[in-house]
Amino acid sequence: LAQASCRPADSAPLSLAAMLAFVQGLAAFGGGNVIPPAARFLQAGQSSVTRFAEDSDASWGSTLLAQQVMTVAAVCGCIAAAQRRYKDRSHSRISMRYSKSRSYQCIEHPTYRAKPGDKYRYRVSTDITPEWGVYPPACPDRVVKYGTVVFKGTPGGKEYYMKTNTRMVSSKMAESVGALLLDCDGTLVETERDGHRVAFNMAFKEKGFECEWDVKLYGELLTTGGGKERLTRYFADYNADAWPHQDPPSKDHPAIKELHELKTKLFMDIVRSGALPLRAGIEDLISKAMAAGWSVTVCSTSNEASVTAVVETMLPEFAADIKIYAGDIVSNKKPNPEIYLLAAKELGVAPMKCIVVEDSSIGCQAGAAAGMKVIVTRSIYTEDEDFSAASMVVSSAAKVDFEEDVVSMLPTIELV
Numbered sequence: 001l002a003q004a005s006c007r008p009a010d011s012a013p014l015s016l017a018a019m020l021a022f023v024q025g026l027a028a029f030g031g032g033n034v035i036p037p038a039a040r041f042l043q044a045g046q047s048s049v050t051r052f053a054e055d056s057d058a059s060w061g062s063t064l065l066a067q068q069v070m071t072v073a074a075v076c077g078c079i080a081a082a083q084r085r086y087k088d089r090s091h092s093r094i095s096m097r098y099s100k101s102r103s104y105q106c107i108e109h110p111t112y113r114a115k116p117g118d119k120y121r122y123r124v125s126t127d128i129t130p131e132w133g134v135y136p137p138a139c140p141d142r143v144v145k146y147g148t149v150v151f152k153g154t155p156g157g158k159e160y161y162m163k164t165n166t167r168m169v170s171s172k173m174a175e176s177v178g179a180l181l182l183d184c185d186g187t188l189v190e191t192e193r194d195g196h197r198v199a200f201n202m203a204f205k206e207k208g209f210e211c212e213w214d215v216k217l218y219g220e221l222l223t224t225g226g227g228k229e230r231l232t233r234y235f236a237d238y239n240a241d242a243w244p245h246q247d248p249p250s251k252d253h254p255a256i257k258e259l260h261e262l263k264t265k266l267f268m269d270i271v272r273s274g275a276l277p278l279r280a281g282i283e284d285l286i287s288k289a290m291a292a293g294w295s296v297t298v299c300s301t302s303n304e305a306s307v308t309a310v311v312e313t314m315l316p317e318f319a320a321d322i323k324i325y326a327g328d329i330v331s332n333k334k335p336n337p338e339i340y341l342l343a344a345k346e347l348g349v350a351p352m353k354c355i356v357v358e359d360s361s362i363g364c365q366a367g368a369a370a371g372m373k374v375i376v377t378r379s380i381y382t383e384d385e386d387f388s389a390a391s392m393v394v395s396s397a398a399k400v401d402f403e404e405d406v407v408s409m410l411p412t413i414e415l416v
Contacts, residue, residue, distance in 0.1 A: 177293045178353040178410050180286070181343055181372070184300035184307045184326070186359035186379035189276045189314060191267075192222060193380050196302075199267035200227075203259055211242050219381045225301040225333035225362055226251070228260045260303070268309040278314050279377065281397030285357075286318055288402040295347050299340055299356075300326040301333045323347070335362040337370035344370070352411050357397065361385035373409040375400060 143151040185191045197218045204211040213221070217238070221230045228251040235242060235249040235256075243249055249256060270276065289296050296318070300307045304327040312319045323343070330338040344351050356367030359379040367374040368389035376382075376390040377397050387393045391409060394400060 177295075178355060178407075179295040179297065179344065179347050179349040180289045180357065180406070181297050181299050181340060181354055181367070182282075182286075182357045183359060183363050184298050184310055185302055186382065187279070187357055187363075187377060188282055188298070189271075189278055189310055190380060191271075191276055191310065192218070195267055195270055195276050196227070196263075199263045199270060200231075202266045203263040206262060207259055209242055209259075211239060222360065222381050223362065225335070227263065227303060228256050229333065231256050231259060264303045264306050267306050271306070271309045271313050274313070276310075276314075279379075279396055281377075281400060283315065285397050285400060285402060285406075286315065286322075289406070290318065290321060292402070292407075295323070295349060296321065297323040297325060297343050297347065299343050300324075301339070303327045304329070334360075335365035335369065337366045340367055340370040340372060344372075355406050355409055358390075361387060364390050375406070 141151065182188060185196060189195070193215055197213055197215070200218075201212050211234075213234075221234060224230050224233050232249045232251050232253075245253070245255055247253070286296055298307055298311060304324060307324050307326040311322055311324065315322065323346075325339055325343045325346075330336075330342055332338045340354070340356060341351065344354050347354075351371040354370075354372040356363070356370075356372045356374045357377060358364050358367060358374055359377050360382045364374050364376055364387050373391040374389065376387045376393040377400075378393065378395055392400070392405060400406065
């Protein structure tokens, strides 16, 4: 440019040659291809100005104007190229981070395709679902650049999982807990012989019925689930002469309902008196289940008020956390599995993760039909019943170990 102010014609090619060398130097400094448009423009300008100076009689002022035009164009080209380069770098560092977010997937958590048979490789980024429960700090060689997982790191595999999850492996506990579903009568408390039977007889006497259920007869009636259903069966099959009404007995008959309501009230009085103690092992089993985070419910065909009275009286420290499904909450009583399926649905626990504790054959059939594992604790009336559908049969809950017997019944994924 200094030469262009002193020498008219031959300074133009020299000035443009100097600018071209400057631009090419910038290109070499910036990585080899920073501002190619400016370099090409200056090369074309150098050749055209040289021809213009040699082949024409242009004045010194025209040549200087041409140099100025070429200089301004070159500067504009450098600015445009620099802006383009800046945008390219911004896209590589920032825009890529959000490029996949528009497709509802963050670049920091990409999904990877596992190789066939590669059992211990990550299926997705370790920031989302780690392999074997191992989070990124367990992979010191993990590489992340510009928000992209370049190398996921060496997986810990089965051995690392075994070492870091000894509690789960030793106790055979699954990641998610299960639900403990218990029957009430005969399971929590021996209520049938000394509770319900006595209350029925007291109700008969108070209402003027010449009926009395002995221990043997009541044992036969227990094969029918539900108090109103037992009354209907008794007046229909065992003692039709004692039925004082013209229309046949049914569970919805007003006389049956009235008699059953009285019996429930009398039974609740017996329970609250403390005359019926808990069966052995029940309180310990419920305590361990709740401590492990399990849901505990009572599922019974008896009246809801009666079941509630048993739970609140016998298990006061757990009553607030025990859900009750009882009475006419379902249309079909045991051995139909409806009540157990309803409890599993409302608890949000799959039937395969529900463990049923029963004392009767009809309860065992109901739990098994619901797709649940069943533990039977034999009671006074159910010693000789068929429990072939049960997973475990014991004399009382005191024989049941929570971790060894109950937790082991949950389905688990075997580590091979």
